Amino acid sequence: MPPSIEPLTRAAIAANRFGFGxxxxxxxxxxxxxxxxxxxxLRKPYQAPRELEGLASSREILAxxxxxxxxxxxxxxxxxxxxxxxxxxEPLRAALVPHYVAQADARTRIALTSPDAFxxxxxxxxANHFAVSIDKPICLGTAGAFENEAIRPYVCGRFADLxxxxxxxPAMITYLDNQRSVGPNSALAQxxxxxxxxxxxxxxxxxxxxxxxxxxxxxxxxxxxxxQADVTSFAAVLTGWSIGGGEGRDRAGENGQSTPGAFVFRxxxxxxxxxxxxxxxxxxxxxxxxxxxxxxxxxHPATARHxxxxxxxxxxxxxxxxxxxxxxxxxxxxxxGDLGQVSAALVAWDGAWLKDARKxxxxxxxxxxxxxxxxxxxxxxxxxxxxxxxxxxxxxxPGSPAGWPDRQADWDGADAxxxxxxxxxxxxxxxxxxxxxxxAADASLGPLAGEHTRSALANADSGSxxxxxxxxxxxxxxx
Amino acid sequence: MRTRREFLxxxxxxxxxxxxxxxxxxxxxxxxxxxRPFVVVILRGALDGLSxxxxxxxxxxxxARGPIAIARPGEAHxxxxxxxxxxxxxxxxxxxxxxxxGELLVVHATASAYRERSHFDGQNVLENGGDRPSATSSGWxxxxxxxxxxxxxxxxxxxxxxxxxxxxxxxxxxWAPSRLPEVEPDLLTRLRDLYSxxxxxxxxxxxxxxxxxxxxxxxxxxxxxxxxxxxxxxxxAKTGGNERLKLIAxxxxxxxxxxxxxxxxxxxxxxxxxxxxxxxxxxxxxxxLAGLDQVLDALRRGLGTEWARTAVLVCTExxxxxxxxxxxxxxxxxxxxxxxxxxxxxxxxxxxxxxxxGLAQRHEGRDLRATTDLRGIAKGLLRDHLGxxxxxxxxxFPGAERVAPVKDLVRA
Numbered sequence: 031m032p033p034s035i036e037p038l039t040r041a042a043i044a045a046n047r048f049g050f051g052x053x054x055x056x057x058x059x060x061x062x063x064x065x066x067x068x069x070x071x072l073r074k075p076y077q078a079p080r081e082l083e084g085l086a087s088s089r090e091i092l093a094x095x096x097x098x099x100x101x102x103x104x105x106x107x108x109x110x111x112x113x114x115x116x117x118x119x120e121p122l123r124a125a126l127v128p129h130y131v132a133q134a135d136a137r138t139r140i141a142l143t144s145p146d147a148f149x150x151x152x153x154x155x156x157a158n159h160f161a162v163s164i165d166k167p168i169c170l171g172t173a174g175a176f177e178n179e180a181i182r183p184y185v186c187g188r189f190a191d192l193x194x195x196x197x198x199x200p201a202m203i204t205y206l207d208n209q210r211s212v213g214p215n216s217a218l219a220q221x222x223x224x225x226x227x228x229x230x231x232x233x234x235x236x237x238x239x240x241x242x243x244x245x246x247x248x249x250x251x252x253x254x255x256x257x258q259a260d261v262t263s264f265a266a267v268l269t270g271w272s273i274g275g276g277e278g279r280d281r282a283g284e285n286g287q288s289t290p291g292a293f294v295f296r297x298x299x300x301x302x303x304x305x306x307x308x309x310x311x312x313x314x315x316x317x318x319x320x321x322x323x324x325x326x327x328x329x330h331p332a333t334a335r336h337x338x339x340x341x342x343x344x345x346x347x348x349x350x351x352x353x354x355x356x357x358x359x360x361x362x363x364x365x366x367g368d369l370g371q372v373s374a375a376l377v378a379w380d381g382a383w384l385k386d387a388r389k390x391x392x393x394x395x396x397x398x399x400x401x402x403x404x405x406x407x408x409x410x411x412x413x414x415x416x417x418x419x420x421x422x423x424x425x426x427x428p429g430s431p432a433g434w435p436d437r438q439a440d441w442d443g444a445d446a447x448x449x450x451x452x453x454x455x456x457x458x459x460x461x462x463x464x465x466x467x468x469x470a471a472d473a474s475l476g477p478l479a480g481e482h483t484r485s486a487l488a489n490a491d492s493g494s495x496x497x498x499x500x501x502x503x504x505x506x507x508x509x
Numbered sequence: 510m511r512t513r514r515e516f517l518x519x520x521x522x523x524x525x526x527x528x529x530x531x532x533x534x535x536x537x538x539x540x541x542x543x544x545r546p547f548v549v550v551i552l553r554g555a556l557d558g559l560s561x562x563x564x565x566x567x568x569x570x571x572x573a574r575g576p577i578a579i580a581r582p583g584e585a586h587x588x589x590x591x592x593x594x595x596x597x598x599x600x601x602x603x604x605x606x607x608x609x610x611g612e613l614l615v616v617h618a619t620a621s622a623y624r625e626r627s628h629f630d631g632q633n634v635l636e637n638g639g640d641r642p643s644a645t646s647s648g649w650x651x652x653x654x655x656x657x658x659x660x661x662x663x664x665x666x667x668x669x670x671x672x673x674x675x676x677x678x679x680x681x682x683x684w685a686p687s688r689l690p691e692v693e694p695d696l697l698t699r700l701r702d703l704y705s706x707x708x709x710x711x712x713x714x715x716x717x718x719x720x721x722x723x724x725x726x727x728x729x730x731x732x733x734x735x736x737x738x739x740x741x742x743x744x745x746a747k748t749g750g751n752e753r754l755k756l757i758a759x760x761x762x763x764x765x766x767x768x769x770x771x772x773x774x775x776x777x778x779x780x781x782x783x784x785x786x787x788x789x790x791x792x793x794x795x796x797x798l799a800g801l802d803q804v805l806d807a808l809r810r811g812l813g814t815e816w817a818r819t820a821v822l823v824c825t826e827x828x829x830x831x832x833x834x835x836x837x838x839x840x841x842x843x844x845x846x847x848x849x850x851x852x853x854x855x856x857x858x859x860x861x862x863x864x865x866x867g868l869a870q871r872h873e874g875r876d877l878r879a880t881t882d883l884r885g886i887a888k889g890l891l892r893d894h895l896g897x898x899x900x901x902x903x904x905x906f907p908g909a910e911r912v913a914p915v916k917d918l919v920r921a
Binding site: 165206207210211212214234235236237238239242246252258261420421422429430432438439440441442443444445446447448449451452453455456482483486490491495498499502503504507 | 553554625626627628629630642666668669670671673676682683684685687688689690691692693695696697699700702703704705706707709710713714716717718720721779780782784785834835836838840841873
């Protein structure tokens with residue numbers, strides 16, 4: 031790293047650019063070896079944070095979802111048949127909201143207190159790369175569990191393992207409708223066709239949503255060289271990747287073996303036969319066929335470049351330098367998609383430590399770094415989560431499988447800035463004079479806080495105004 | 510200390526509104542009359558144009574759409590008849606009123622230059638106005654604002670951040686309702702100083718204070734002079750989903766109609782990606798359409814008498830497959846429907862070079878073929894509604910030299 035940058039500045043960059051912001055004492059603790067502090071987080075064996083204890087699993091949440099939905103359907107049917115008066119049944123949403131609140135609360139508390147904030151940022155990064163969004167009702171309960179089960183344990187492992195964990199996770203399968211996709215020549219489709227000779231439009235068939243987003247968003251990238259024929263073929267490969275219980279089709283074909291809410295491969299829905307994707311032929315092998323395609327996609331050079339570009343954009347610059355992207359691509363390929371190695375190469379790259387090359391914070395980053403700097407931790411989950419909604423970034427709600435965008439222009443609207451000011455005023459008013467702004471500036475930004483900002487803090491007419499100015503300063507708005 | 514809002518409120522009661530606003534730093538309001546409002550509504554997720562505007566007269570429509578086909582006009586839950594061939598989805602009664610008033614022009618089998626099937630690239634092309642993803646880093650409506658420079662026309666995004674269509678060299682404000690407390694003027698002055706070495710934040714702060722003042726002035730001047738100036742905004746911030754969007758649309762109408770308001774505005778609505786259980790006359794898509802119907806009407810009400818001079822373009826990134834898929838929904842397609850509505854629009858017409866829905870007539874055997882370039886519609890509007898010259902349109906839509914502006918979209 032450039033020797034001209036003094037150690038405290040490097041510590042501030044490590045804590046803010048790579049982590050979620052410095053807490054009081056953090057800079058002093060890591061100033062001896064900022065880079066080493068980041069690298070050791072990548073090497074630690076995975077351990078689930080304590081905040082996750084007691085949270086329901088995705089299987090339990092989905093089983094509840096399926097059960098409540100079933101009860102509601104039966105209730106509706108009884109009422110329609112006049113067998114029972116229509117009663118008020120619990121809305122599906124009400125059964126899921128408590129899970130969402132508990133998971134989002136746990137996620138926030140980990141981000142605010144974790145000493146391994148770089149690793150935690152990687153969890154957020156990969157959860158966003160493989161985004162599920164709670165605007166789809168079935169994901170409201172499972173989005174957090176998905177992150178904890180399919181993302182969190184794998185962020186420093188091989189990309190292929192992460193990819194397989196994600197694509198067979200019930201949250202991803204239901205988010206992109208795959209449990210309903212049926213091979214046109216599958217056993218189920220043939221039984222249905224024998225039962226009724228309906229018009230063509232009533233035949234069971236493919237839903238290409240999951241296949242397309244895996245190729246476009248999760249692996250190769252939109253310019254990765256696949257065609258519509260590859261999408262259709264891959265959708266056929268993935269037929270049968272489903273969840274146990276009533277949400278999947280072909281319940282009769284399960285032989286009672288599937289667990290409601292858990293991943294299940296339904297042979298009866300799978301399109302039989304060999305399939306060709308990206309010019310490679312995959313013989314029929316049931317679920318193994320899909321796993322083989324995913325492994326090949328993980329090893330594809332376009333995937334290496336796609337992943338490298340997104341990581342470089344997230345940590346270094348909206349338009350990352352080509353030599354960094356090249357380097358991360360090579361490391362990805364040389365180490366068989368080892369994400370710990372790729373992340374370490376990012377940390378090792380001197381250009382990632384430049385004082386003036388900075389990213390504009392997304393709302394969640396602004397909230398995390400603020401609450402870390404001021405060591406504020408609202409006890410009531412709903413109070414804690416209200417901030418994310420006000421600033422336009424509720425947990426797991428990007429609204430599309432592309433995830434949240436990652437460039438300044440996506441986040442620096444005039445109104446978004448005003449919302450940050452209003453939020454800072456409200457927070458500073460509560461924290462009040464208890465947190466002297468200049469001390470907070472030293473503890474969170476260190477030498478990154480410039481003279482112009484320091485003098486503005488010194489001249490503020492109250493402690494809370496000074497604090498607002500710190501939070502809204504150009505230095506604090508970036509990382 | 511008196512808050513900025515109270516300060517402005519007093520000024521308004523004294524009849525000092527515009528003069529005072531113009532004296533604020535960084536404020537230069539559009540005062541020129543004769544600038545006609547133009548609103549773009551982006552439906553993100555790919556609206557199924559074959560359900561929103563069902564071509565019930567096409568011989569292949571009913572069979573291709575099977576369980577989600579919209580019935581013919583006159584049948585139970587049937588389409589609202591437009592011209593004996595096309596209809597409107599039955600969940601769009603208010604839009605139907607616009608049609609009868611001659612204020613709705615339907616465009617069908619239309620698309621941007623994009624021919625792949627990624628939402629994100631599709632929206633990028635729709636908004637950048639070029640012929641491929643990331644062809645330019647600015648949006649076509651921002652470049653249109655650039656072409657209008659000197660005429661005092663401002664743009665506005667309804668939302669916290671700017672969508673790509675409005676990004677670019679011309680500064681554009683954004684506005685969304687807030688439930689957070691108002692900021693004192695002294696703090697804004699100090700922030701302005703704090704940002705004196707930061708061009709980006711400095712520009713955003715100016716835009717934000719300017720549009721907030723306008724939103725306040727409109728709320729005050731509109732319905733409740735002595736009421737809470739931010740009542741509408743606060744209600745909207747507390748409301749979820751479609752009710753929120755309705756309030757935003759109505760407030761946007763007020764702001765656009767203000768003598769010093771922005772004339773060009775954009776908002777978007779999401780939730781159109783109907784891969785499964787799309788439904789027909791009733792169901793998931795019908796619910797979304799019913800909501801949109803009300804949102805568009807709220808915009809009309811908010812514009813008041815300015816509606817008569819307004820054109821609204823409602824568009825989406827691409828259409829959906831002709832054939833219903835294996836899960837009673839539709840996958841990503843090509844040709845889409847778009848709407849042009851407003852008092853300035855020469856409506857009551859369907860503009861479509863209909864390619865047909867038969868297998869051989871489809872794009873790549875699956876999608877509605879696009880026969881009308883949406884850029885031609887946009888060019889026609891920019892030329893005839895906003896008065897942008899044809900040479901200037903070349904910079905607004907680079908690479909579309911051969912796409913002619915569509916004539917006679919708006920009233921002279």
